[in-house]
Amino acid sequence: MATKHPDPVQEASEESFPASDPPAWIGGPPITLDPAARPATHLTLAATVAADLMSPHLTSLRADASLAEALVLLIDKGNHAVPVIDEAGHPVGVISKSDLLVHARESPAFLAPGPTAPVARNEPGVVRVHDLMTPAVFAVAVDAPVRHVLEQLVAMKVHQIFVVDRGGALIGSIHALDVLERLHFDNE
Secondary structure, X not given: OOOOOOOHHHHHHHHHOOOOOOOOOOOOOOOOOOHHHOOOOOEEEOOOEHHHHOEOOOOOEEOOOEHXXXXXXXXXXXXXXXXXXXXXXXXXXXXXXXXXXXXHHHOHHHHOOOOOOOOOOOOOOOOEHHHHOEOOOOEEEOOOEHHHHHHHHHHHOOXXXXXXXXXXXXXXXXXXXXXHHOEEEOOO
16 A cells, blocks of 8 residues: 655645635625626726837836846846847847746756856856847837727737837837726726
């Protein structure tokens, strides 16, 4: 007869969240309304062009940055992904936390403790952002109609799109949360 070993994750979960504790709901427990009893709700988006939705506070990385620099930036800034730019400020790709996680899984030494000194730009053997980035940037023009912006977000199945000026330089980003923040109920 095989003995069952305790699952440390399950034990920690039960210790942190005993079965006797009621669920803690933010804003109260979910309620279900009769669809026939719900009032018609209409939403209005307070924006007409990409500039109305975009956040101009944009963090980017140079293509020759090291992966360690990218990791620090993504974590410190709390971004999921950042654009990669060339010397002229034009977007050439995107690096994401997912890209770094996949690389770490394939190359565990990437996460091994090492020197804390900055890595020289020309040091051989160092993996650079341009080696892992997605070489495509989903971007819209600053004056693109909001409808086009939303269609692009949905069509590309992304939660963030970048905004470029008429010269193609990166000037901002639009996150799905930026769109939600500008939605207003008509009856309020």
